Amino acid sequence: MRIIIDMDEVMADAYWGLVEKYENQFNTTIDQEQVWEKKLRDLIPEEHYKIGIGYLYEPGFFRNLRVIKGAQEVIKALWDKHEVFICSAAMQFPQSLQEKSDWLDEHFPFIDWKYRILCGHKYMIDADVMLDDHAYNLEVFTGPQKLLFTSPHNIAEERFTRVDNWEAAAKLLL
């Protein structure tokens, strides 16, 4: 079984990476409960939204993200049992490309470079399972099993099998 696994908000905690940078810059606190009820952009002043987007282009942002809980153990088990590819739409942020490679080297050293994909579109990748936090990737995935990894931004989405965390992913895929 071939599985393609997204990086940001599935393996790497880009969401809280953004929140933390924002909180530090404006010396404020974003209510973690509210994040699950409202969109992040509705919790900050409108004029701050572009500043937040800018974080994604800052050197070091992707390199320093925390690993999402359980990702290392479960992906190692998936790697041993299935054919696993890591697949990130990183081409949008050219400064992130080597950072993502280095991040994988540090946190997921068992994932051979041959099984890493940095791209834009993902619909042309042939696999049995896609695990991704973005509905727009799952919508056009051609394989049979479309798994939505829960993230604050996709909480209202109902079209795909939802995977709330890596424990749930393990139950489904191991």
Next chain:
Amino acid sequence: MRIIIDMDEVMADAYWGLVEKYENQFNTTIDQEQVWEKKLRDLIPEEHYKIGIGYLYEPGFFRNLRVIKGAQEVIKALWDKHEVFICSAAMQFPQSLQEKSDWLDEHFPFIDWKYRILCGHKYMIDADVMLDDHAYNLEVFTGPQKLLFTSPHNIAEERFTRVDNWEAAAKLLL
């Protein structure tokens, strides 16, 4: 029709990039005729081979490669007519990742980031045509049309439709 096009030795002249660096370092000249008859490693002292491989890891190597003749015009025409993805096994050389993105921005600015793939294996990409200089990529490509772009290292290969240059590629694909 979806076409995946390799970068090194198809769009970017990595081969002559290596030869030029070698010639400059050792103040020598490699006979360009001989390159098509013998493997490059048979034209240099054995102890120099590792030095040559090292060039691939040097910052700037991939950024400064020349564009292979005709690639810009023909790929633009292919882009306008077909669904074109650029696909390079760049994950082997992490320092090359942003360089390849920047190189495409400079020489192929019309190729949207969503249609750029940096990876290792290529066999999981679903397409109708693969244009690549490496037989090992064509061997495992699952699409119907496997086109071998001629490069000194593949001159003895006979299993695939050979494309000697971009003029020939245009005749086949446009």
